[in-house]
Amino acid sequence: MSAAERTVRPVSIASFAQSQNVRKDDERNEVEGLMPVIAEVFGNIGITKDDVGFICSGSTDYLIGGPFSFVMALDAVGVWPPKRESHVEMDGAWALYEAWVLLQEGEIDAALVYSFGRSSLGDLNEILTLQMDPYYEAPLWPDIVSLSALQARALIDAGKATEADFAAIASRSRRDALSNPKAQVAKDVSPEVLLQDEYVVAPLRRHALPPITDGAAAIVLAAGDKAREWSDRPVWITGFDHRMETHSLGARDLTSSPSTAKAAEMAGVASGKVDVAEIHAPFAHQEIIVAEALGLDDSVVINPSGGPLAANPLMSAGLIRIGEAAERIRSGKADRAVAHATSGPCLQQNLVCVLEGE
Amino acid sequence: MADETTAGPVTTLATPIRLDFDFTPGVAQSRFLRGLEQGKFMGQRCPSCGKVYVPSRGSCPTDGVPTTEDVLLSNVGTVTTYCVVNVPFAGQSIEIPYICAQVLLDGANVSFMGLIQEIPADQIRMGMRVEAVWVDESELTPSLASVRYFRPNGETDADYETYKEYL
Numbered sequence: 001m002s003a004a005e006r007t008v009r010p011v012s013i014a015s016f017a018q019s020q021n022v023r024k025d026d027e028r029n030e031v032e033g034l035m036p037v038i039a040e041v042f043g044n045i046g047i048t049k050d051d052v053g054f055i056c057s058g059s060t061d062y063l064i065g066g067p068f069s070f071v072m073a074l075d076a077v078g079v080w081p082p083k084r085e086s087h088v089e090m091d092g093a094w095a096l097y098e099a100w101v102l103l104q105e106g107e108i109d110a111a112l113v114y115s116f117g118r119s120s121l122g123d124l125n126e127i128l129t130l131q132m133d134p135y136y137e138a139p140l141w142p143d144i145v146s147l148s149a150l151q152a153r154a155l156i157d158a159g160k161a162t163e164a165d166f167a168a169i170a171s172r173s174r175r176d177a178l179s180n181p182k183a184q185v186a187k188d189v190s191p192e193v194l195l196q197d198e199y200v201v202a203p204l205r206r207h208a209l210p211p212i213t214d215g216a217a218a219i220v221l222a223a224g225d226k227a228r229e230w231s232d233r234p235v236w237i238t239g240f241d242h243r244m245e246t247h248s249l250g251a252r253d254l255t256s257s258p259s260t261a262k263a264a265e266m267a268g269v270a271s272g273k274v275d276v277a278e279i280h281a282p283f284a285h286q287e288i289i290v291a292e293a294l295g296l297d298d299s300v301v302i303n304p305s306g307g308p309l310a311a312n313p314l315m316s317a318g319l320i321r322i323g324e325a326a327e328r329i330r331s332g333k334a335d336r337a338v339a340h341a342t343s344g345p346c347l348q349q350n351l352v353c354v355l356e357g358e
Numbered sequence: 359m360a361d362e363t364t365a366g367p368v369t370t371l372a373t374p375i376r377l378d379f380d381f382t383p384g385v386a387q388s389r390f391l392r393g394l395e396q397g398k399f400m401g402q403r404c405p406s407c408g409k410v411y412v413p414s415r416g417s418c419p420t421d422g423v424p425t426t427e428d429v430l431l432s433n434v435g436t437v438t439t440y441c442v443v444n445v446p447f448a449g450q451s452i453e454i455p456y457i458c459a460q461v462l463l464d465g466a467n468v469s470f471m472g473l474i475q476e477i478p479a480d481q482i483r484m485g486m487r488v489e490a491v492w493v494d495e496s497e498l499t500p501s502l503a504s505v506r507y508f509r510p511n512g513e514t515d516a517d518y519e520t521y522k523e524y525l
Contacts, residue, residue, distance in 0.1 A: 029384025032416040035424055049422060065379030075415055078422020122379040130375065139373040 011103045012234040013355065014110070014222035016323030017041035021184040021215040021311035024120035030069060034076035034116050034216050041112070041218035045230040049077055052220065053108030055085045056099045058092035058115040059315045062127050073116060084108075091115065092217060092319030093280075093341030093351050099221050100240055109226045114218035117315035124212055124314075131344060133247055144345060145209060149201040151254040151346045152285040156203060158255045160292075163203050166284040167191035170207035170309055173284075177306025184311040185211045207309075208284040215313030217320045235326040239267030239354035242341075247348070254346050260293035263352040264338075269294055272356075275334035276301045278321035280341045282308045289347060290340055300338075304328065318342065322353050329357040386416035389428060391500035397492045399431040401466055409467035432464035435508070436516040437486040438524045442479045455479040461488060461508055462524050469524050476509035485521065487513035 017040035025033055042048055049055075055077060059070050070087040079085065088094045092115025099111035125143035132138040155161045168191045177186035189207075197205035220230075227234045243259035243266075245252055264270070277300050281287035291302065303309075305324040308317045318341025325337035334357070341351040383391060386402055390413035393400030401410045402425035404418035411418070414425045440459035457474035459482065474482055475491075488508040498504045 026380070026382055027385060029382050029387060029415060032384045032386065032424075035417055035422070038422065062377075065377060065381075072415065075417045075419040076422060078418060078420055080420040118382070120380070121382065122377055126377055130377075134373065135371060138375075 010236050011223045012227035013326035014230045015041045015044040015220040018217040019215045021213045025214040031076045037216045037218050052110045052112045054111040056095040057087045058095035109224045111221045115316040115319045116216035117313040119212045119314045145201050147345045148283040149204045154254045166208040167194040169284040173307050173309035177310035180306050183306045210282040210308050210312035213313040217316040235329045238356045241266035242351035244349040257293040260350040264294045267352045267354045274300050276328050277338045278325040280318045280321045386414040394504040395500040401429045403427040412466045434489045435461040435463035438521045457482045473507040475507040485515040
């Protein structure tokens with residue numbers, strides 16, 4: 001069943017907030033980092049936690065190295081009287097999906113979604129290895145940069161991209177980030193200069209890798225009267241889907257993203273003109289794969305926020321894509337946007353969210 | 359030579375994993391830890407409900423607002439509940455039986471866990487008034503290891519009504 005055939009309750013992105021994205025926030029703990037973001041996401045539209053009927057968060061204990069960090073993070077919201085609450089051990093974009101599904105039921109009209117990622121507390125390459133198959137792959141400690149380099153190499157060998165393409169994406173992302181005050185890496189550097197970077201793992205040079213980022217983000221979802229009450233121009237979610245591919249890298253064609261393509265089809269990306277796309281492609285070459293799977297043409301503005309190459313707080317970077325896409329519509333710079341989030345090695349899982357301004 | 363691949367199912371596979379993490383106590387917990395380094399308990403008060411948390415993680419978990427007011431707490435508190443540990447386990451550093459108790463420091467609105475010493479295990483009771491015994495000044499660190507244990511301070515037991523909210 002396509003998006004057009006389903007009866008979808010209109011739900012809007014009523015408010016979005018994100019922390020300053022930094023390499024390492026060693027002053028504040030998770031709760032202290034989240035509190036200003038939660039205060040801002042409510043403050044933007046003049047509401048409090050009492051106005052939302054559900055809270056859902058996305059994070060992972062692996063980044064912090066401590067158990068139940070999501071439970072402690074709830075201290076940043078304050079949960080008295082007790083609220084319906086849930087958590088996904090995934091990027092906040094999937095927490096948003098869970099909240100959206102609950103809103104579809106019609107029992108509640110608003111939800112808070114937040115995520116936090118402290119990417120700086122451990123060796124990120126080692127930590128991310130543990131998302132691999134625990135018996136045959138993880139014991140080899142294949143780091144995420146090397147795995148992504150395998151994918152980039154496959155893309156080059158398939159004739160779908162060149163190293164210059166990666167540099168062009170990085171150059172554009174970092175230049176666009178100059179107008180994003182929350183970005184971590186923002187500068188005007190030409191692709192030619194970037195191509196002089198050393199390889200980190202060939203064919204990936206420094207610029208093709210995401211920065212390591214500490215950050216947090218939050219979104220308030222609203223349906224029905226609340227959506228109009230809280231916004232002059234509601235940004236509606238008109239399509240939403242996520243799909244997953246096999247765990248085994250060897251069984252996948254790393255140069256394409258069928259899960260993104262399927263999610264895009266289910267979310268109805270092609271049913272209208274796309275003005276802007278916020279793509280969660282942590283490595284530069286992955287943007288090429290995702291853009292193709294989403295079916296975007298050259299007219300689409302990609303990652304005007306700077307994208308994950310400008311700031312990549314793990315567990316939040318996907319949620320931020322949805323928030324940034326919504327802000328483009330709210331500010332009148334776009335009418336229809338696609339936001340994408342990814343999880344797992346080499347674009348294993350993908351989420352697609354279509355947003356439209358009223 | 360026998361074919362090793364027919365030797366039966368593999369039942370064990372060792373894949374050692376070790377990860378090292380930095381810990382960020384944050385602004386509020388750093389105040390608490392710095393307090394321990396000076397031999398005192400520092401808490402923080404919620405500006406909304408007035409409760410004093412020790413240690414505070416920087417927010418009131420009930421109201422979700424920052425706890426900004428530092429509160430110096432007493433060295434003395436009340437045993438709200440306890441258990442007596444009789445089970446030996448690997449790495450145990452204290453002779454069994456010993457008492458593990460929740461201590462509500464005077465002026466605080468949350469109890470925290472402490473070791474009770476200088477009293478036979480069978481004489482511990484709810485409501486007992488206890489005081490912290492700190493390590494020597496030269497050994498104070500920003501850690502709960504700065505508190506050696508709590509011991510009875512000889513005061514009359516606290517009235518149940520004064521701590522029943524904290525069980």
